[in-house]
Amino acid sequence: MRKYVLAFLLGYVTIQPSLAQSPETLRIRQYHQQHADTIIGEFVQLLSLPNIASNPIGLQKNADFIMAMMAKRDIHNIQLLPTKTSGAAPAVYGEVKVPGAKQTLIFYAHYDGQPVNPSQWAKGIEPFTPTLLSAALDKDGTKIPFPTDGIFNPEWRIYGRGASDDKAGVAAILNAYDAIVKSGLTPTCNLKFFFEGEEEAGSTHLNDILEANTTLLSSDLWLICDGPVHQTGKKQISFGVRxxxxxxxxxxxxxxxxxxxxxxxxxxxxxxxxxxxxxxxxxxxxxxxxxxxxxxxVPFTAAEKKALAAVPSVDAQMKRELGISSSEMTGLSLSEAINxxxxxxxxxxxxxxxxxxxxxxxxxxxxxxxxxxxxxxxxxxxxxxxxxxxxxxxxxxxxxxxxxxxxxxxxxxxxxxxGNDGYNAQRTSMDLPIAKHVIAAVQATTSDQIVLQPSMGGSLPLFLFEKYLNAKTISVPIANHDNNQHAENENIRLKNLFEGIETMASLMMMK
Structure with missing residues (x-):
């Protein structure tokens, strides 16, 4: 197995001349490969904490653990941002000020999760007992022990509630900052970290937190780490949400x-x-x-139409995966339909x-x-x-x-x-200078052409950031598309977690 994994990792850093990965990315990759056991061990501890949105005691334990993760990384001004409502989950906040930095980025993920019905999960897999499998369940994946030699096959998967939605986002963001510092690199922007505890409950009190902390949460851009990469496996950036x-x-x-x-x-x-x-x-x-x-x-701009036309088609692939022969909206691709x-x-x-x-x-x-x-x-x-x-x-x-x-x-x-908890769509212009910097930073981590989506199909209350903070948001997801989020047997492919660390690190160092 060791020879196979090492061979895989050697192939993992192969680059194409036209879209070369940056030297910084290769250093971040070397770091997470050398410290995979520590990264996964901490991640497993986080996944072991029940995070159902209706359980305030469990959510507080998650918030406390994340604060400890941040303290261990010497992140500053760590605090809970409470809501006006007693018992509502707070957001976890921290920051890093970089001398000479002219921009401030806020990295967002959420630590709460969807309800679970353990009887619907596969035999031997418990929602809050993280389980390692050799592959996806539908690809005949079997349970295997967590390795003791620090070598992880990137195709292995960890099963558990929140594994992809969205504790993978929390782990990727914090480990990205850790990797930068411990690799002798430096962020180019001031960094703020915001981990919400009510996203799966509709972000009912997010407006309270934003309105009460407008100065603390001022920034040039919010980067949202939630959701899956493109169905082709290529990294993608979404400039809006429904x-x-x-x-x-x-x-x-x-x-x-x-x-x-x-x-x-x-x-x-x-x-x-x-x-x-x-x-x-x-x-x-x-x-x-x-x-x-x-x-x-509101119709798409010329740039958005061009981006949408360039999105790789996955219609045939998804029909095979899902066992369907036709789509609902006649004449529209998946990317067109979700817009x-x-x-x-x-x-x-x-x-x-x-x-x-x-x-x-x-x-x-x-x-x-x-x-x-x-x-x-x-x-x-x-x-x-x-x-x-x-x-x-x-x-x-x-x-x-x-x-x-x-x-x-x-x-x-x-x-x-x-329902009185609805919210509107949000979209950020792809033509903004900072949007182009985000595109360049993500592209620097992969030899594949990244996918640019004018808007993702999923929903997040990102319009609140515009309403209360006058802020722009861009989503950079990392999870595998077949992660079963919101359902039984939720999982994260290790390659997606590790590549997510590289992506978040590149954004923290974007030029």
Whole structure:
């Protein structure tokens, strides 16, 4: 195994003449290869701390551990930035002032994670017991012990909640700074570190923290380390994110469940009503049919259109990986589709299925809608467009359980709860001088042409940084695209973690 790994690592530093990796990157690489056991050991400790967003005690332990990581690296002014709400997770902050530096960068990641259902994870893998596998589970990866000789195959994967989303970001950022200092290099910018504890809960109190710390959090740019690299495995930079909003729908029919033989064809079936309503929202080409859904979209600039056209196509690859033969939006590539506003059904429920199925007409049917927004969409206005469409289908809209009087008066009743934690999309111009420096810094770490995305498909409340700090943001993700974030068997490929350290270090030294 040692010979294989050493051979892999020798190939790992091979460069192409046209896109050579910088000498600084090679020094950072040498450092993390020599200290891989320490880096992974600390990372495993961090992953072992439960970080579910609804567990404030667990989140505080994570924050304390990260503060200790920062102190060990001689980062200064380490502190917790609390919210106005008792029990809400604080952000962890620290900074490094570099003599002569003319710019300040803030590096962002989050330490909270999604809920877990251990029964859904693969046998022998526990969400908060980091487990090393020889490869991905779907590639016949098997459990292996963590090595004692400090040699790690970059294709190995660590499984555990938060492994990729987003404790890998925390580890990459802090180890990047560590590698710079211990390699005898120097950052070119003042550095600030901001690790949020509520991202997976919708960043409900992030505005409190930003508004209360405008001077402390002043900067020239926020660099967001969250999300996956491109599906080709190439590094990518995203200059924007989609916004997000939700709607909970519940259609009501009979007050009690009915025998489908005695009452079928007579009593309204809420499941069928919901299916028809949802089907009215999209056509066969995958476009949303709700009036005005696309009207307020801000078009791409010439530079953004050029970047989007240059994004490598992964449609055939992803269809093979996912076992699908067609895509929803006719005529659009994956990159084009995720830069459109979307309406997605997160889940539906009515009656029972499988072994619990019975011959009944259910009393209600419910669904959760997820609205992804692009620049120009207002999240509340987008919600209202959907509500107006539902009203146009003849529904009486309420926000409570229907009364007997309402049932007697209206044939089609729906309860709509519009989520109040939505937020708008954000996009930073690719033409800014500092954006070009970011591109050059990331490109200096790889011999592959990096991928430039005008906006990623996922959502983050980055518009808050513009609103409260007048700050620009750029996302530089590091996780593997098949990391199972938000789901069972979340994982990080070691090569992505190590390359993430190189990327973050290059950004800290960007010229």
């Amino acid at each position: 916004g997000d909003a939700h709607l909970d729908l519940t259609i009501y029919a009979s007050k009690r469940p009915l025998h489908s033989g005695h009452y079928g064809n007579w009593a309204p079936n809420p499941a069928m009503m919901l299916a028809k309503l949802l089907a009215s929202m999209k056509n066969d080409a995958g476009r949303v049919t709700i009036k005005g859904f696309y009207d307020d979209v 459109q506003p979307s309406l997605n059904i997160n889940g539906m429920q009515s009656g029972n299925v499988g072994k619990l199925a019975s011959n009944q007409i259910p009393t209600f049917a419910t669904a959760v809608l997820d609205l992804r927004l692009v620049l120009g969409n207002d999240w509340q206005r987008q919600q209202q467009k959907v509500i107006d469409h539902i009203k146009a289908q003849g529904y009486f809209v309420i926000d409570h359980e229907p009364t007997d009087a309402e049932r007697a008066t209206h044939a089609k009743i729906i309860k709509i709860i519009a």
